[in-house]
Amino acid sequence: MLALLSGQDVEPVEGSDGTDGQWRIARQVASDRVISTVDPESRHVHKSVHRRQDGFKAHIAVEPETGIITDCALRRANGTADSEATVAADLLEAESGPVAVLADSAYGSGQFRAHLVERGYRDVVKPAPVRPAVPGGFTVDDFTVDHARAQVTCPAGVTRSLTAAGNAVFGIACADCVLRARCTAAIDGKTLKVRPHDALQRQARRRARDPLWINEYRQHRPMVERSIAWLTRGNRKVRYRGVAKNDHWLHHRSAALNLCRLLTMGLTHTGTAWALA
Structure with a gap:
């Protein structure tokens, strides 16, 4: 148990397989992280962004x-x-x-x-509240999604087809867009992720x-x-x-x-x- 607790929070340094004893604090949280030797089944609970408990x-x-x-x-x-x-x-x-x-x-x-x-x-x-990518900017509901055609139209009227991963990549279309400041802060332009049950979520927010x-x-x-x-x-x-x-x-x-x-x-x-x- 002690080995599990200590091992889940470290990883080999870059270029090492760990056998040389070179380790560093892991830069990510371990999946299903055990937090207690007293109760191994307890976990970190995130009630909200600001309220956390075990x-x-x-x-x-x-x-x-x-x-x-x-x-x-x-x-x-x-x-x-x-x-x-x-x-x-x-x-x-x-x-x-x-x-x-x-x-x-x-x-x-x-x-x-x-x-x-x-x-x-x-x-x-x-429904959970939708938050804009930039303060005071557009939310996902400002983008029109045609689920039948697998296409997304942004507030500026640009339409992109969804990739196999469900992403609408607007990329270069954002370069000279007058609405960019309200849409994204990404250098490469806006990418919108459309999840599997997006239609149901949009319907729920409308209701x-x-x-x-x-x-x-x-x-x-x-x-x-x-x-x-x-x-x-x-x-x-x-x-x-x-x-x-x-x-x-x-x-x-x-x-x-x-x-x-x-x-x-x-x-x-x-x-x-x-x-x-």
Whole structure:
């Protein structure tokens, strides 16, 4: 374990294979980096650009009218198998029939949106904000993408075909463009990356500007946030080591919160069965 911890942060110097003892601090973060000898399954968690912590990620699915937690999972904080898209799909596995799925932007990946379309669910997942390449400049939504023809048109009206890697390379067309200062700071001109689920992401951003979409999202968010607050109150730090034990604890806490919520809603025992008043 100590060898793993020390070895993952160094690399051989240029021109060395490491057998001569010449090493340097690695200039990149190791994939699936282990951060603790006490709990090897914990990972760095990036809640936001400015907020970082170590541990795991907990995910819950909540019925927004009642605040009842319908499913939950605690996973490692990195890796494709533990990504928000993968975990969210697992949490919805037991749902039958068409449902509206509301979630914050952490779950707004193209992969998850494609899953919702495949299952026939209504997508009410908040899209992540798009940021311009230069302050105050154009965003990806200012570029018109023809997905059928695999072409992209920039704000200046220049059209480029997508490469096999999904890039629209404008290159020399940017040299004398009057809009360049608002588009890119790259010396070689603008290159726009069009990802596999770009059409779904653009559609989601358009929907999120609709007042009806905004009202629905705002209507249900408070109860979900309240459920999260109940779950994390006094429990921001996990009690055990490893994913399995902490996931077990999360399920027990969620069950206890559901019972409290049901009692608040009027759960009673009639002598032969439980019923809501």
